[in-house]
Amino acid sequence: xxxxxxxxxxxxxxxxxxxxxxxxxxxxxxxxxxxxxxxxxxxxxxxxxxxxxxxxxxxxxxxxxxxxxxxxxxxxxxxxxxxxxxxxxxxxxxxxxxxxxxxxxxxxxxxxxxxxxxxxxxxxxxxxxxxxxxxxxxxxxxxxxxxxxxxxxxxxxxxxxxxxxxxxxxxxxxxxxxxxxxxxxxxxxxxxxxxxxxxxxxxxxxxxxxxxxxxxxxxxxxxxxxxxxxxxxxxxxxxxxxxxxxxxxxxxxxxxxxxxxxxxxxxxxxxxxxxxxxxxxxxxxxxxxxxxxxxxxxxxxxxxxxxxxxxxxxxxxxxxxxxxxxxxxxxxxxxxxxxxxxxxxxxxxxxxxxxxxxxxxxxxxxxxxxxxxxxxxxxxxxxxxxxxxxxxxxxxxxxxxxxxxxxxxxxxxxxxxxxxxxxxxxxxxxxxxxxxxxxxxxxxxxxxxxxxxxxxxxxxxxxxxxxxxxxxxxxxxxxxxxxxxxxxxxxxxxxxxxxxxxxxxxxxxxxxxxxxxxxxxxxxxxxxxxxxxxxxxxxxxxxxxxxxxxxxxxxxxxxxxxxxxxxxxxxxxxxxxxxxxxxxxxxxxx
Amino acid sequence: xxxxxxxxxxxxxxxxxxxxxxxxxxxxxxxxxxxxxxxxxxxxxxxxxxxxxxxxxxxxxxxxxxxxxxxxxxxxxxxxxxxxxxxxxxxxxxxxxxxxxxxxxxxxxxxxxxxxxxxxxxxxxxxxxxxxxxxxxxxxxxxxxxxxxxxxxxxxxxxxxxxxxxxxxxxxxxxxxxxxxxxxxxxxxxxxxxxx
Numbered sequence: 001x002x003x004x005x006x007x008x009x010x011x012x013x014x015x016x017x018x019x020x021x022x023x024x025x026x027x028x029x030x031x032x033x034x035x036x037x038x039x040x041x042x043x044x045x046x047x048x049x050x051x052x053x054x055x056x057x058x059x060x061x062x063x064x065x066x067x068x069x070x071x072x073x074x075x076x077x078x079x080x081x082x083x084x085x086x087x088x089x090x091x092x093x094x095x096x097x098x099x100x101x102x103x104x105x106x107x108x109x110x111x112x113x114x115x116x117x118x119x120x121x122x123x124x125x126x127x128x129x130x131x132x133x134x135x136x137x138x139x140x141x142x143x144x145x146x147x148x149x150x151x152x153x154x155x156x157x158x159x160x161x162x163x164x165x166x167x168x169x170x171x172x173x174x175x176x177x178x179x180x181x182x183x184x185x186x187x188x189x190x191x192x193x194x195x196x197x198x199x200x201x202x203x204x205x206x207x208x209x210x211x212x213x214x215x216x217x218x219x220x221x222x223x224x225x226x227x228x229x230x231x232x233x234x235x236x237x238x239x240x241x242x243x244x245x246x247x248x249x250x251x252x253x254x255x256x257x258x259x260x261x262x263x264x265x266x267x268x269x270x271x272x273x274x275x276x277x278x279x280x281x282x283x284x285x286x287x288x289x290x291x292x293x294x295x296x297x298x299x300x301x302x303x304x305x306x307x308x309x310x311x312x313x314x315x316x317x318x319x320x321x322x323x324x325x326x327x328x329x330x331x332x333x334x335x336x337x338x339x340x341x342x343x344x345x346x347x348x349x350x351x352x353x354x355x356x357x358x359x360x361x362x363x364x365x366x367x368x369x370x371x372x373x374x375x376x377x378x379x380x381x382x383x384x385x386x387x388x389x390x391x392x393x394x395x396x397x398x399x400x401x402x403x404x405x406x407x408x409x410x411x412x413x414x415x416x417x418x419x420x421x422x423x424x425x426x427x428x429x430x431x432x433x434x435x436x437x438x439x440x441x442x443x444x445x446x447x448x449x450x451x452x453x454x455x456x457x458x459x460x461x462x463x464x465x466x467x468x469x470x471x472x473x474x475x476x477x478x479x480x481x482x483x484x485x486x487x488x489x490x491x492x493x494x495x496x497x498x499x500x501x502x503x504x505x506x507x508x509x510x511x512x513x514x515x516x517x518x519x520x521x522x523x524x525x526x527x528x529x530x531x532x533x534x535x536x537x538x539x540x541x542x543x544x545x546x547x548x549x550x551x552x553x554x555x556x557x558x559x560x561x562x563x564x565x566x567x568x569x570x571x572x573x574x575x576x577x578x579x580x581x582x583x584x585x586x587x588x589x590x
Numbered sequence: 591x592x593x594x595x596x597x598x599x600x601x602x603x604x605x606x607x608x609x610x611x612x613x614x615x616x617x618x619x620x621x622x623x624x625x626x627x628x629x630x631x632x633x634x635x636x637x638x639x640x641x642x643x644x645x646x647x648x649x650x651x652x653x654x655x656x657x658x659x660x661x662x663x664x665x666x667x668x669x670x671x672x673x674x675x676x677x678x679x680x681x682x683x684x685x686x687x688x689x690x691x692x693x694x695x696x697x698x699x700x701x702x703x704x705x706x707x708x709x710x711x712x713x714x715x716x717x718x719x720x721x722x723x724x725x726x727x728x729x730x731x732x733x734x735x736x737x738x739x740x741x742x743x744x745x746x747x748x749x750x751x752x753x754x755x756x757x758x759x760x761x762x763x764x765x766x767x768x769x770x771x772x773x774x775x776x777x778x779x780x781x782x783x784x785x786x
Contacts, residue, residue: 026751030722030744031729057755064704065723065754068621075616076630080608083634087604087641091597538627 017044021051025058077484082536084477085529167193167576169569174544174551175248175589176565177221178207183214185249185589190549193569193576195532204581207565211249220333220542222590223248224367225344230589231365233333233349240354243328243365243372248589327365328372334360334382334451336490336503336541341386342431346413347372348391350383352450359450362393364413375416380452384408384426385491387433387464393418394426396452402445403455408468422468425454428491429464430500435520436464437481437491437502446487458483459504461520461527478526481516488513492545492590498522499570501545503552506538512555515539517568517575532575534568544590553586554579600644607653608637614725615661621720622665624709632668636661658727658735662717669713703765707757715750722747 014020024033024041033041045052076082173189186207218232229247236242331351338349347365349372352358359379365372375391380399384392391411396404406425409418421427425439441457459481462469481502490503490513498520505513514536518527529535534550540563543552549569556563565580565588580586615636620629639660647656708716714736721727721735733743 022752023748026748027744029751030747054755057759058751061704061751061754061758062723065719068704069724072613072617073620073626073629075612075633076626079612079616079630079633082630083608083612083637084605086634086638087601090638090642091601536627536630 018048018051021045021048022054025051025055029058029062078480078482078536081477081480081483082529085527088478089529089531167195167569167571167574169193169571169576170548172547172549172569173208174549174565174567175210175223175227176207176551176553177214177218177587177589179217179584179586181209181212183217184212185210186586188551188565188567188580190567190569190578193567193578195574195576203578204564205567205578207580213246213249217585218587220336220338220590221587222338222340222347223544224340224347225342229367231327231338231340231347233338236329238354240330241328241333241351242326243331243333243349244324244326245365246324325370327370328363330354331363335488337383337385337426337428339383339386341389341413343389346386346389346391348375348383348386348413350381352379356450359399360452362391362411364391366413375411375413382426382452385428385436387427387429389413392421392427392429394424396443397423399452404443404452406439406443410466420468421466424462424469426489427462427464427469428493428500430493430497430520431495432497434464435497435522435525436462436469437500438462438469439489440469441485453487454485456485459486459489459502461525463525475526478521478524478528481518481527486513488541490541490543492543494546494548499545499550500527501543501550503539503541503543505541512538512540515543515550515552517550530570530575532568532577533570534566534577537566539566542588542590544588551588553588556585600641603644604637604641607640607657611654611657612637615657618658618720618725619661619665621708621724622713622717623668624705628668632661632664636664639664652734655727655731655734658721658725659737662721662735662737665717666713703758703761707754707761710757710760711750711753714746715753718743718746719750719754 014023021041021044024037027033028038028041032038045055169191172191173187176186176188178184178186187210188205188207190205214232214234218234220233221230222232223230227248229245231243231245233241233243327347328351330353332354334350334352338347340347345367347367349363350360351363352360360382361374361376361379362381362383363372364375376393376395378395378399381393381395384394386392387410391413392408393411394406394408397407398404405423407423408421408425408427410421411418424436425441425443427436427438429436437459439454439457439459440462442455443452444455445451446453460476461479461481463471482504484504486504487507488505491500493500499517500520501515501517503513503515516529516535516537517533519530519533520526521528534552537552538555539552540555543550548571549567551565551567554564554566562583563586564583565586566577567579568575568577570576612633616629616633619632619636620626623629623632636657640657643660647653708719711719718732718736721732727735730740732747733740736743736746738746
């Protein structure tokens with residue numbers, strides 16, 4: 001006799017016959033009772049209204065539960081892309097049931113490039129005393145796992161660290177504007193981050209106040225490559241957008257001169273010459289280039305002589321100037337792709353007139369000029385990114401339809417000349433010009449009846465050349481960022497072209513999205529999600545990428561908790577994250 | 591299948607398994623956790639664990655129950671972890687972050703007495719009920735998914751039905767009390783009718 005049968009026959013453990021009956025009522029929903037017990041139950045129910053009512057309740061509960069089958073929750077469409085990448089990472093980590101006693105090292109090539117770039121950028125920043133450059137260097141230099149120390153050889157494999165050990169990274173700071181102190185630029189210095197397995201004890205970081213710059217709350221701030229100036233986009237009282245240029249305050253913390261440059265021109269990033277209105281950066285490897293002389297074609301954006309987002313205190317430091325100009329107003333900026341050119345001489349963005357009399361066009365502002373100009377005039381053009389110092393602009397091939405294939409052109413910002421660059425949408429070209437994250441697929445008119453957004457296709461890594469996007473050699477599942485159609489996306493590469501962060505809007509309002517940091521295997525042309533790196537984390541629009549870190553702001557929390565700045569930073573062997581205390585809607589300076 | 595672990599074979603098998611079952615595994619984890627983002631992360635985690643433990647699957651015909659067992663453990667681990675420390679990890683959210691719009695829609699879809707009652711019963715009982723009633727698992731398959739004996743699975747299911755009935759009754763009583771309170775409030779606030 002089975003144990004179950006023995007249990008069922010132990011009738012003396014019931015408090016009363018009703019309890020026994022009710023238990024049997026539940027049991028028989030799943031398996032038939034033994035004949036004897038079933039007969040007993042039927043007999044009991046025939047004479048017990050209360051137990052009959054309980055039986056009816058059980059049946060009703062079951063029906064209610066089963067009705068949930070008609071409303072199955074749908075998994076996210078990129079679940080396979082995420083899962084396959086995680087499996088691939090697990091496979092590379094050793095696959096079967098191996099716990100990570102040694103963290104996965106980044107490819108040597110990636111580190112070699114990264115280390116040189118970090119050193120070069122670090123030296124450039126130090127000499128220029130820039131706001132968001134190196135700020136410390138003590139812990140990073142002392143740690144055996146500090147990535148990017150000038151004396152470290154990239155060929156030496158540094159010892160792995162235990163999970164609970166903080167990860168030392170090059171000391172750098174990220175900038176943001178906190179609305180706890182309205183309009184105030186803050187600096188958050190990070191030289192250690194926490195591994196993903198050591199989250200509970202990771203201390204939160206406090207930002208350092210640099211200076212009050214904005215009278216109001218901008219919605220987007222983008223620093224120039226030299227980080228002395230920034231372009232800010234803000235809503236005005238009139239409900240339109242205004243684009244202004246401001247000086248950024250200098251860092252209060254001076255970096256420690258502990259590093260020396262590495263003489264390796266081949267691995268250096270794209271040179272960053274100074275903009276016409278900025279102080280030159282002293283760097284042996286960079287040669288300033290003159291900005292284009294020709295005036296851009298197209299009509300000028302409305303310039304406001306008295307910007308409403310005017311600086312009330314342009315800078316907390318004596319060296320800063322009060323140069324605040326509005327380069328565009330009476331418009332509505334579209335999307336999150338606005339960016340400075342690699343050499344810092346141009347700034348491009350997409351916008352349409354605030355009165356909706358025309359569709360989206362691409363605007364360019366030449367640094368030093370007093371206004372942005374509209375470079376395209378078709379009312380359906382969207383800025384994608386910069387490739388060298390040409391704008392990559394996409395538009396629907398049939399803007400009169402509601403659905404269309406995309407076309408992309410390279411546009412010279414100086415004269416508006418266009419050259420064909422393929423049939424993809426909004427390529428975000430890496431600084432080497434060899435790869436891009438692009439939308440491959442069709443477009444549709446958005447619900448607003450005016451904007452063009454992705455319809456069917458996928459966001460993926462592609463090879464890139466002067467002719468546009470080509471096939472990438474990596475397998476499909478290693479290239480795809482998402483196969484859902486986001487309303488908007490924002491892609492930012494680091495200086496090496498070996499790290500890229502992708503923000504994909506959630507829903508239709510661009511208020512919040514998901515951010516993922518990828519490492520790019522440049523030999524195999526594939527995207528890698530590394531342990532500890534953010535994957536599909538919820539993030540507000542606008543993040544900064546570069547100098548070995550990615551910074552973003554989280555959405556507001558439950559119970560009224562404010563947003564936080566989170567920073568993922570990487571060393572030779574690890575990626576880790578730290579975050580700030582919650583605050584009022586911080587805006588990361590990109 | 592058991593014994594030698596072949597990376598390519600495991601990868602191909604898991605890909606096939608994902609195509610067949612990812613929807614139901616996600617649904618199970620969503621119903622257990624009531625959090626769409628967390629469910630997605632946990633589904634991913636479950637399939638990665640399945641990949642790593644491919645050699646523990648003895649018979650391909652048992653793959654579904656085996657997969658559910660992995661997902662079930664992932665869910666219990668997460669629930670246990672949340673009982674120990676109250677924070678949301680980097681890989682998901684900042685501490686105390688807001689639910690997504692998708693989450694709210696999902697929550698609304700499953701809201702009501704039943705969902706609240708389900709959330710109140712012990713997680714193992716909840717798992718047993720969900721697997722039996724929504725995921726068509728019975729007998730040995732249910733036992734395998736729950737990682738218990740057949741007898742224990744049956745007993746768990748019986749207890750779960752009893753717990754749910756009681757929890758639902760409590761929810762309905764609370765609803766009725768709240769509605770009565772609202773009605774009283776409306777009556778007090780409503781202006782008296784005036785004879786014309």
